Amino acid sequence: MSGWASGQALSGSFDILTYNVAGLPEPISGSDPAVNTPLISQRLSNYSIVHVQEDFGYHSELLSSDTHFYRTSHSGNVPLGNGLNALSSYPWSDHQRRTWAACWPNSGDCLAAKGFTAMRIQLDDGVVVDFYNLHAEAGDDKLDFQARTVGFQQMSNFIGTYSLGNAVVVAGDTNTRYTSSQDPARLLKEKNGLADVWVELFRGGNPPGHGGSIECRFPVPAGQERMDCEQIDKVHYRGNRLLRLAATDFINQNTAFLTASGGPLSDHFPNQAVFDYELSPSMRAGPRIVGGTHSTWFNDATGGSVGSWGDATARAVVSSITLRGGSRVDKVAYTMSDGRKIPHGGSGGGDRTLKLDAGENINRVEVCIGVRSGGSRGVFSVTVDTDRGRSVRTGSGTGECEVWTPPSGGTWTLVGFQGWTGSEVDALGVVWGKR
Template sequence: MKTKIKLISSLFVSSLLLLSCDNSSEITNDLSVNSSTPKASNLTARIAVSGNILALTYNVAGLPAIISSSSPDANTAKIGQLIRNYDIVNVQEDFNYHAKLYENDNHPFRTATSGGVPFGDGLNTLSKYSFVDFERVKWNSCNGTDCLTPKGFTFMRLRLKEGVYVDYYNAHPNAGDATADLNARKSNIAQLSDYMKIKSNGNAVILMFDSNCRYTRSGDNIRLLMDNNGLTDAWIKLIRNNNIPVLGSPALDCDASNITNTCEEVDKIFYKSNNQITLTASDFSINNSLFVDGAGLPLSDHFPTAVNFAWSQNDLYTASDLFGGPHGDVFSDITLLSATSKVNKIVLRGGDRVDKVSFVLSNGTTLSHGGNGGTEKSLVLNTGEYINSVNMCSGKKDGKTRIFYIELKTNQNRTIAVGSKTSNVFNYIVPTGYQITGFFGRSATEVDQLGFFGVSL
């Protein structure tokens, strides 16, 4: 990108188990109108929960034609048509030809553009799966012409099926190999790693991005994402048999006319499973021969990189969809649950809204989320008693969607509830053979968003 944006400075001077819920309007802040939250379903029988994701990451070289090293005006439409074959696509440098890309694509769930040069970050996602909690985050550091666009990374929760969410990232760190460029890029990778530690703690993750990093380059810290976040690089695992290139060794890049999967490209795909969801990568491919024009020339100055992910949910667990708004801090109890997890006591706090939700497990662990407002209610469960259904309502407070009402019901027909009902309703019945044992969602002084984990009986 470094050489492609020498003239940006001159251009700068001249130039998403709901029946009905406010949740979708909150989440679609930066989404297309198609990115609505799926309807709730009341499952009463266990079904197989698995599938495949054909994923692609591609820097589409969408800088203004005058400074682009590609031909985006002619090539972007064809890129839009070719990416239809993939289940989910991350693009970078999707700047001034964004409209052509989307006009020729048919994915039902897509992020809205943040703008062309110099206003946007060039990052977008096109998906067959719906998503929630979309965020754009700007880098804290940049150098040179990279500072002329608000480059950074994006985050979303990709919904594969009911209750099955993968934390999904796109990113574009600082380009270049000068000392100042390397320092900025190291800061970018560290910022992404730190964000992921908090936002995606215990969650399954997919990161597909133009890293601008090479394992062989001494000034790059791409290993941080493996060492600090437990991510796996699909190229390292599938092509190099887990053999990471030696830092400081000769670059493994290839001439554009002789690209093979053994070449190290800066366009990378990382992933991580968790206790609930297993991600298995296969079929890593640099699809250079597919993305060419009529003369056989590449459609971009980067090559599209693809991986097929097989995913499955651990039969030990089940989960509900998320309900509520994208506010407060993210939490998940998945790492605290096991095959023997059982709720002994329910503790709720609430008044006009739901202030806190808590479970005390049989091993003494307390799972608690929210603040200390409202009035406390509690229910000690009997021997053989477990939570099997949930009713919730959401509403607006200070312009933000929050959980206004929650009712938990057990298999012995006992209930506990706090808060106030609204017309925005969520119903969930745990599948037969499971019991509700934990939470995931977002909270601060109140509960903003809530989902439930179940463990097999």
């Protein structure tokens, strides 16, 4: 059984380091990666999550002294690899790599499969953030700007579907400058509601205007780092209805990544962002999502219809639930107390419906998953129970089941699900709301 223990932490913190490690093979690289990459490796374990770019020809050296338990697999050297990898103290799921839809060879961008990655990191039970790593098109020619903009639009569209309603952190080498009118530096804010940590903490939320240049000088001696200048290595973020994220610091870790003689270990600054998080007082995700992926993501804890993060109670709760299935679960659908009807899944199977009475609450959900004939994982059965001893169930049980119960303290009930659906229900997790 997986429920909310009364002593479970409702807040916490994490940090992320983003660093272009300049691991291009010699003689392309000008940063001596054969010598410097093992030195970089010695410093990485100090950060809970690390995003690296240009991790091409010296990947084993980059990992040689690192102690992170969770590591992405290497995508390879140029020209096949994208140089993007992550190291983490927390587990993740569904790591994906995407190559930019456009590149312009002026700055050598087409010599590697540059792009972005996405993964869903679980910081704690019910605390999930989608992390994106990127290395954008470089250069300042007209076609560089065009290719960079196409790439940002591509990633923005991906965030809009893959991370619908989710908390998000984007950390990487953006190759963008707010002072350039041709750069898409503002796109993630405008299209996806992501704040730039540096802009928020050091510019009062106001990015630099177009024109001129305030780019940071590189390299600089230890102790001469400035935070009033702009870097192309940026961190963006947003919280969601379930999870409030607050950026508390943005640190140029230049001093920690210097050679014995005081020189830089790469041709970029390493930047660390520090975050606090706090769970909603009235809406909580279950411990985890179980099943398969790569269909259509949905998240019922999204949009203005479910209220704001600090609400004392959930805006609406499930008043009627329908489970459709046969040997597996094809669809979950429910009517909310405010009249909204929410369906997820396909059209197969038969319906089984439970209409809740006034004051009746859903206090137990069991989800069983298994492997389908084609090898993909999916949801084989769902059982929903209420505090008045009534239930509804569909599908066939398996030996791989989880039971979820609401948080303690007050009266909680089901307000929806999170998961993946196609013609069937591929994965599910619950969302609880406080009455």
